[in-house]
Amino acid sequence: xxxxxxxxxxxxxxxxxxxxxxxxxxxxxxxxxxxxxxxxxxxxxxxxxxxxxxxxxxxxxxxxxxxxxxxxxxxxxxxxxxxxxxxxxxxxxxxxxxxxxxxxxxxxxxxxxxxxxxxxxxxxxxxxxxxxxxxxxxxxxxxxxxxxxxxxxxxxxxxxxxxxxxxxxxxxxxxxxxxxxxxxxxxxxxxxxxxxxxxxxxxxxxxxxxxxxxxxxxxxxxxxxxxxxxxxxxxxxxxxxxxxxxxxxxxxxxxxxxxxxxxxxxxxxxxxxxxxxxxxxxxxxxxxxxxxxxxxxxxxxxxxxxxxxxxxxxxxxxxxxxxxxxxxxxxxxxxxxxxxxxxxxxxxxxxxxxxxxxxxxxxxxxxxxxxxxxxxxxxxxxxxxxxxxxxxxxxxxxxxxxxxxxxxxxxxxxxxxxxxxxxxxxxxxxxxxxxxxxxxxxxxxxxxxxxxxxxxxxxxxxxxxxxxxxxxxxxxxxxxxxxxxxxxxxxxxxxxxxxxxxxxxxxxxxxxxxxxxxxxxxxxxxxxxxxxxxxxxxxxxxxxxxxxxxxxxxxxxxxxxxxxxxxxxxxxxxxxxxxxxxxxxxxxxxxxxxxxxxxxxxxxxxxxxxxxxxxxxxxxxxxxxxxxxxxxxxxxxxxxxxxxxxxxxxxxxxxxxxxxxxxxxxxxxxxxxxxxxxxxxxxxxxxxxxxxxxxxxxxxxxxxxxxxxxxxxxxxxxxxxxxxxxxxxxxxxxxxxxxxxxxxxxxxxxxxxxxxxxxxxxxxxxxxxx
Numbered sequence: 001x002x003x004x005x006x007x008x009x010x011x012x013x014x015x016x017x018x019x020x021x022x023x024x025x026x027x028x029x030x031x032x033x034x035x036x037x038x039x040x041x042x043x044x045x046x047x048x049x050x051x052x053x054x055x056x057x058x059x060x061x062x063x064x065x066x067x068x069x070x071x072x073x074x075x076x077x078x079x080x081x082x083x084x085x086x087x088x089x090x091x092x093x094x095x096x097x098x099x100x101x102x103x104x105x106x107x108x109x110x111x112x113x114x115x116x117x118x119x120x121x122x123x124x125x126x127x128x129x130x131x132x133x134x135x136x137x138x139x140x141x142x143x144x145x146x147x148x149x150x151x152x153x154x155x156x157x158x159x160x161x162x163x164x165x166x167x168x169x170x171x172x173x174x175x176x177x178x179x180x181x182x183x184x185x186x187x188x189x190x191x192x193x194x195x196x197x198x199x200x201x202x203x204x205x206x207x208x209x210x211x212x213x214x215x216x217x218x219x220x221x222x223x224x225x226x227x228x229x230x231x232x233x234x235x236x237x238x239x240x241x242x243x244x245x246x247x248x249x250x251x252x253x254x255x256x257x258x259x260x261x262x263x264x265x266x267x268x269x270x271x272x273x274x275x276x277x278x279x280x281x282x283x284x285x286x287x288x289x290x291x292x293x294x295x296x297x298x299x300x301x302x303x304x305x306x307x308x309x310x311x312x313x314x315x316x317x318x319x320x321x322x323x324x325x326x327x328x329x330x331x332x333x334x335x336x337x338x339x340x341x342x343x344x345x346x347x348x349x350x351x352x353x354x355x356x357x358x359x360x361x362x363x364x365x366x367x368x369x370x371x372x373x374x375x376x377x378x379x380x381x382x383x384x385x386x387x388x389x390x391x392x393x394x395x396x397x398x399x400x401x402x403x404x405x406x407x408x409x410x411x412x413x414x415x416x417x418x419x420x421x422x423x424x425x426x427x428x429x430x431x432x433x434x435x436x437x438x439x440x441x442x443x444x445x446x447x448x449x450x451x452x453x454x455x456x457x458x459x460x461x462x463x464x465x466x467x468x469x470x471x472x473x474x475x476x477x478x479x480x481x482x483x484x485x486x487x488x489x490x491x492x493x494x495x496x497x498x499x500x501x502x503x504x505x506x507x508x509x510x511x512x513x514x515x516x517x518x519x520x521x522x523x524x525x526x527x528x529x530x531x532x533x534x535x536x537x538x539x540x541x542x543x544x545x546x547x548x549x550x551x552x553x554x555x556x557x558x559x560x561x562x563x564x565x566x567x568x569x570x571x572x573x574x575x576x577x578x579x580x581x582x583x584x585x586x587x588x589x590x591x592x593x594x595x596x597x598x599x600x601x602x603x604x605x606x607x608x609x610x611x612x613x614x615x616x617x618x619x620x621x622x623x624x625x626x627x628x629x630x631x632x633x634x635x636x637x638x639x640x641x642x643x644x645x646x647x648x649x650x651x652x653x654x655x656x657x658x659x660x661x662x663x664x665x666x667x668x669x670x671x672x673x674x675x676x677x678x679x680x681x682x683x684x685x686x687x688x689x690x691x692x693x694x695x696x697x698x699x700x701x702x703x704x705x706x707x708x709x710x711x712x713x714x715x716x717x718x719x720x721x722x723x724x725x726x727x728x729x730x731x732x733x734x735x736x737x738x739x740x741x742x743x744x745x746x747x748x749x750x751x752x753x754x755x756x757x758x759x760x761x762x763x764x765x766x767x768x769x770x
Contacts, residue, residue, distance in 0.1 A: 008043050009034045011051055011618060071125045077105060077134055079119045088115050090123070090134055105134040115139070118189065118196070146188055147171070147198065148220050150207050150726050153181040160187055160198040163207070163216050165642075165729040171198040179203040184216065184726070207726045211460040213643035214316035216726070217636040224309055225321045231302040235325035238296045238303070239332040243342050246607065248362040250345060254369040254424045255289055257335050258477050261373040264320045265313075266335040267291050267586045269368050270480050271424075272431035275349060282352035284431035288484035289366050291333045292342035293587035294597040294609040297324065308622075311629025313589035316640050317454035322589070329588050337371045344597055344606075346484040346584070350431060354438025359487035363606045370421060374473040380421050381429055381472075428476065435479040443535035445561070445575040447554045452677045454644045462648045465676050481585045482576065488584035488596055489570075497603035498616040500595045500623060502583045504564040504573045506532060511560045517697055518556050521711065522549060534577045552660060552713035565627040566592045568619035591626050595619070642728030645678035649730065650723040656735050661714045664701055666694040669710050671718060671732060680730025682710075682718060687734070 009017070009030075017033055018025045025033075027048060031041050077090035081104075088107040105125060109115055115136070123134040149162040151173060158173035158181065171189060177200035179185045184207035187198040204219065206212060218225050227235075257269040272286040297303050307323050314321040322329040335341050345364040349357040372380075450467030457463050485502070492499045507515075509528070516526045524540060537557045544550050561575060566583075573581040584600075587593040595611065602610030615622065659671040659680075668683040684692050684701060687710075692701040700711040710716075718732040 008036070008040055008047060011047075011614065014047070014051065015621070071103065071105070071127075071132060073126075074122065074124055074137070076140065077107075077121050077123050077125075079107070079115050079117050079121070080104065082115075082117060090121065093120060103132055105132040107134045107136060109136065146186060146201070148184070148186055148204075148216065149198075151176065151179055151181050151183050151185060151200075160185070161726070163220060163726050165724075165727040167727075169196075171196055173198045173200065175199040177201065177203065182206065182208075184212065186219070208647070211318040213647070213725065214318055214636075214640045216643065217316070217640045218314075218321065220639075221632055221636050223314055223321055223632065223636060224306070227306055227325050228302065231306045232325055234302045235296075235327050238298075239327045241296065243340065243365050244295070244363075244607070246363070247342070248345060248364040250287065250289065250343070250364045251340065251367040253287065253366075255287065255366050256369050256377075256421070256424055256428075257337075257371045258374060258377045258473060259371065261375060264315070265322070265329050265333075265588045266368075266371060267588045268477075268481060269335045269343075269366065270428060270477070272427045274427065274430075277349075280349055280351060280357055283357065284350040284352075284427075284434060286348045286350055286431055286480065286483075288346040288348065288480055288585065289335065289343040289364065290346065290484070290585050290593075290597075291335055291588055292344045292363060292597070293324070293328070293333050293594055294344070294601055295342050295363070295607075296328055296333060297594065298609050299598065299612045299615065303328070307591055307594065308625075311591050311626040312633050314633040314636055316637065317456055317644055318460050323591065324588060333588050335366065335368050335371075337368045340365055340367055344600065346487055348483060348487060350434055350483070352434055354434040354436065354441070356483060356487060356490075359491060361488075361491060361600050361604055361606070363601075369424060372421070374471050374477075375469075377421075377425060378471045378473040380425055384422055384426070429472075432476040432479055435483060436475070439479060439482075442577040443533070443538060444577040445534040445557075446538050446541070447558055449551070449554055449558065452641055452645070454641060454648075462644060465645055465648045467675065482578075482581075485582055485584050486578060486580060488600060489580040489582035492582070492596070492599055492603055493570075493580060495603035497599050498568055498611060498619055499570070499580075499582050499599065500566050500568060500592050500619055501570050502564060502573060502581050502592070503567055503569075503571045504575045505562045505571055506574045507560045507562060511562075515556060515560045518699070518712070519553070521698055522547075522553065522713075524553075534575060548715065549713045552662070555662070556713075563631070566623040566630075567627075568623060591629075592623075595622070639728055642678055643725050645673075645676060646723045646728045646730060647725035649673065649676070649678060649720060650725055653720050653723055656717050656719045659716060659718050659732065661710060661712055661716070664694070664699040664710060664712050669701060669712075671716075673720075673730075674715070678723075678728070678730050680720070680723075680732050682732040 013034075014030060017030060027041070027044060030048075031044055036044055071092055076093040078093045079088060080091045081089040083089065088109055090105045090107050091102045092105075105123075107115060107121070107123070115121065120140040121134070121136045122138050122140055123136050126133050126135070147160065147162050147167070148164075149160045149171075152159050152161055158176055160171045160173055162169070163184075171187075173187070174190075174197035177185070179200050184204040185200045186202040186204060187200045189196050189198055191197050204215065207216060217223070253271050255269045255271040257266045259266055267290060269289045270286065271289070272284050275281075275283040275285045277283075297307060303324065306325075310321070310323045313323045313329070324333065333341075335343070343364045343366045345362050345366070347360045347362065349359070351357050448470065450470070452465060453468045454465050455463045489499055489501065512526075512528055512532065516528055519526045519540065522544070524543060526540065530536065537560075540557065541550065541554060544553055564573075564575075570580060572579050582596050583590055583593045584596045585593065587597050595615070598609060598611035598615075601607065658674040660674055661669050661671050662679060663670040666684070668681055668685075668687075670679050670681055672679055687701070687708075688703070688706075690703050690705045692703050692710075694701055698711070700709055702709050717735055719735050720730065721733040722729075722731040724730075
């Protein structure tokens with residue numbers, strides 16, 4: 001790698017120059033801006049190449065540079081969307097930042113309505129706050145636009161239907177390219193509205209076939225799912241590395257990994273016992289052992305480049321797109337029962353009140369005593385004590401077994417790989433009780449929102465869609481992982497070493513004001529002047545009790561929160577009510593954790609694989625990239641689950657089912673099927689012949705003649721009219737058919753009237769009101 005000489009600008013100085021330059025900044029402009037000599041320009045060229053290889057900058061047409069994840073100051077954009085408010089949104093036509101989804105720019109039109117979806121513009125761009133603004137300079141000639149969709153035939157003619165549920169257009173197919181009706185295809189669009197035709201450029205197969213829904217998300221969002229041969233070869237080589245000398249030997253300890261039943265990899269394992277140090281009477285010693293990925297994945301290696309491109313693993317019901325090649329993610333790095341594995345061990349001393357007394361980090365070799373599913377570990381603990389003793393201790397009703405609540409005898413190391421798991425799990429549970437006390441004391445945000453689980457058979461067919469069961473075993477592992485993450489952040493702070501923090505900032509005032517308006521519809525008070533803490537939201541949930549609208553209030557509180565992200569500047573974690581927090585426990589599947597591991601290796605002198613100086617200097621840029629990649633993975637996972645849900649419900653089209661309204665707009669409302677999920681639209685045109693007035697503040701639709709009210713959070717019965725597995729979209733209609741408006745379930749008329757912004761709004765509720 002090129003080493004900058006004295007006189008050359010640093011990477012940060014170059015990034016600042018590119019960001020603040022009034023003109024597109026190429027090599028010539030950068031050299032002139034820093035007054036470089038002819039000899040220095042040779043060094044600058046090498047430095048810029050290094051920065052491009054490291055993912056810090058990208059080049060634009062005309063050889064001007066811009067910050068990776070950013071946009072050139074003058075560039076070609078394509079209009080991607082015109083929303084219901086008339087706002088025009090564009091995306092860069094050229095976007096080659098591997099693993100970074102293209103940003104959306106809000107277009108400031110001189111003449112409203114002048115631009116339509118698919119048009120191309122040359123625009124001047126500027127970054128404003130958390131977004132981008134585009135100022136059109138000229139409209140360009142049309143170019144081909146690619147759409148992922150499914151072919152259908154009607155009256156002997158082929159049509160292309162996009163897989164994106166937000167795409168409401170269909171396109172006539174001019175050239176099917178050998179594809180047949182029902183095939184999933186990638187097509188190019190050509191022509192001007194309204195005569196836009198599609199030409200198939202790639203046939204991707206049957207979208208309804210088993211295991212196809214995740215492929216749609218992979219293609220749609222551009223998720224890299226194939227490793228380069230160089231990375232695969234390198235992974236094969238490093239997988240054979242000996243564990244090395246100087247590692248702490250923890251193989252005699254019965255360390256266990258507790259994961260989901262369908263886990264594809266095993267990052268973490270835990271162990272605990274009563275602390276025999278008099279200074280920590282009644283306290284505990286614990287070890288959180290994490291896969292030592294930094295030992296195998298070295299900075300600037302091919303595997304490291306591929307991992308940074310991905311940013312994280314992406315998990316689908318039918319597959320995983322791993323951050324690391326399978327020989328590392330599922331084999332050598334994965335903490336598997338009975339196998340010697342390299343680990344980065346976090347040694348914790350925990351007080352009887354759950355406080356972290358001390359911590360240290362070592363490189364270790366471990367031999368996992370057992371890989372247990374959450375359900376299996378919970379069953380072992382539950383069988384050890386009567387049900388009455390297992391209820392009501394801490395969050396979720398943890399066990400109150402007298403054996404568990406007192407220091408347990410030292411566990412016997414397992415002889416057969418598993419041994420007596422009860423003697424291993426009891427001290428883990430007892431130590432967790434202490435951690436739970438500390439968690440309750442700091443009062444983090446407590447939203448018990450179920451996660452949907454899609455269960456497939458061996459052929460990939462859907463067997464069920466249901467909420468995941470929430471067990472004490474889940475909370476136990478979460479609390480151990482949180483303790484290790486806090487220890488990692490504080491350990492690096494103590495060494496004044498770089499930290500890639502996991503940051504969750506408090507909600508904005510605008511979101512709090514919207515929450516206040518929402519809660520008023522349930523007669524739940526919320527004062528805007530108070531200092532808002534996680535406990536503030538917990539008290540709201542406690543006040544609601546077991547009311548029917550409890551789940552939707554929790555969802556609204558979740559929407560009020562800001563989105564977490566990665567950055568080297570510490571702003572705390574609001575949701576967890578923690579001042580310092582970093583992700584340390586999942587380096588197999590998150591690049592952020594790998595960076596924290598490398599920083600610990602460097603700070604504590606633990607050997608090779610530490611954090612390079614240039615990565616330490618550019619944590620801000622890397623944090624922005626991996627935060628975007630995380631959001632892309634979340635979108636892919638959510639969209640795929642929606643497709644599976646739609647496929648599951650497609651066999652129930654025509655049935656009346658219980659739904660809950662999740663959002664209200666001027667064109668209708670969105671609802672989700674209770675207990676299953678999936679979002680579907682109930683268009684306002686199908687609510688009946690009368691006019692429905694939309695109240696934006698209250699988020700309600702009110703019939704002018706009937707007085708029927710449809711409000712966010714309301715439960716009612718609707719008939720499923722359509723379930724599209726390809727897009728994941730659902731559509732509902734009233735139970736008695738189109739045009740038959742019905743009151744919410746129970747048939748009650750509006751029960752009260754609330755003044756909002758000078759006008760009355762009728763709100764109907766179901767269940768208890770407090």
